[in-house]
Amino acid sequence: MLPTIVYPSDDIFSNVARLDDFAFGLTECRDVLEFLMEKNPEKEYAEFSDIEYGVYALVFDIVADNIVYALPGIPRLTHNHDDGIFLVKRAAPYTSHEAPFDHLGSGFRYFLLDFKHDDNPVYITVSMNYGLRSATVSAVPDMIIHVQKGVIIGGKSLCIGECAFSQDTDPVLLKLKYEVAAHPEVVMVIMVVIDEHHPYHSPERGSEA
Structure with missing residues (x-):
């Protein structure tokens, strides 16, 4: 029997909510995390627009802190600091x-x-x-x-x-x-x-x- 992957999204999102210094980007941050933690993904990539560098940095830190128990691998995060394009690639499942x-x-x-x-x-x-x-x-x-x-x-x-x-x-x-x-x-x-x-x-x- 394959092990069940646990996605403790409530814990992660509640931790994000306590980061008052980044309150400007909580909605964008949550959207990215929800994409990464989708249980039955159909897309490998997602593109997010108008994302400030602070939001990218916050997502990067959250992923690094939760990669062991929350995410099934290391996603690839690409951010263009000039135009605010944030490309998010899931961890390779295969x-x-x-x-x-x-x-x-x-x-x-x-x-x-x-x-x-x-x-x-x-x-x-x-x-x-x-x-x-x-x-x-x-x-x-x-x-x-x-x-x-x-x-x-x-x-x-x-x-x-x-x-x-x-x-x-x-x-x-x-x-x-x-x-x-x-x-x-x-x-x-x-x-x-x-x-x-x-x-x-x-x-x-x-x-x-």
Whole structure:
């Protein structure tokens, strides 16, 4: 028997209500949380407009505090600080969503191992679901390849990857647009689209299967 996921939404929302300093964004915050905690979701992405950075930051903190017992995984939150667009992507419910970049990440790590430039070591990090921040955008790509030469602090993010599972690709393209605009040093973008024409369901009780 599969374990039952408990969604203690009343506790989370009551905690939000006590945050008087963020009273201006409680309605927007609640809308985002309700989307993330929907028990039988039909959409992977949601787009919210006119969301101030303070609301995004509040949702980010609430998700971080409640991820273990309330949410079935880590959602990807993308916020454009200039136009107030808040893209919310649910935690991937299927391993097939993560599999493409797990495979690509392994390949990149092997290929780039001990890579050097002008006899200087180049430190390359292939990260899954690692935060990408700039002055205008906060985002969490599905995969990012970060390159740093020697011990110089900073480095560059040269590759970004995003995956869509049986969903409209428009939100993914918009998220990539924000990420690349905020990080013009990016030289490669990978978008994986998994199209499930016939959603899986277990055999019915008493069927031939």
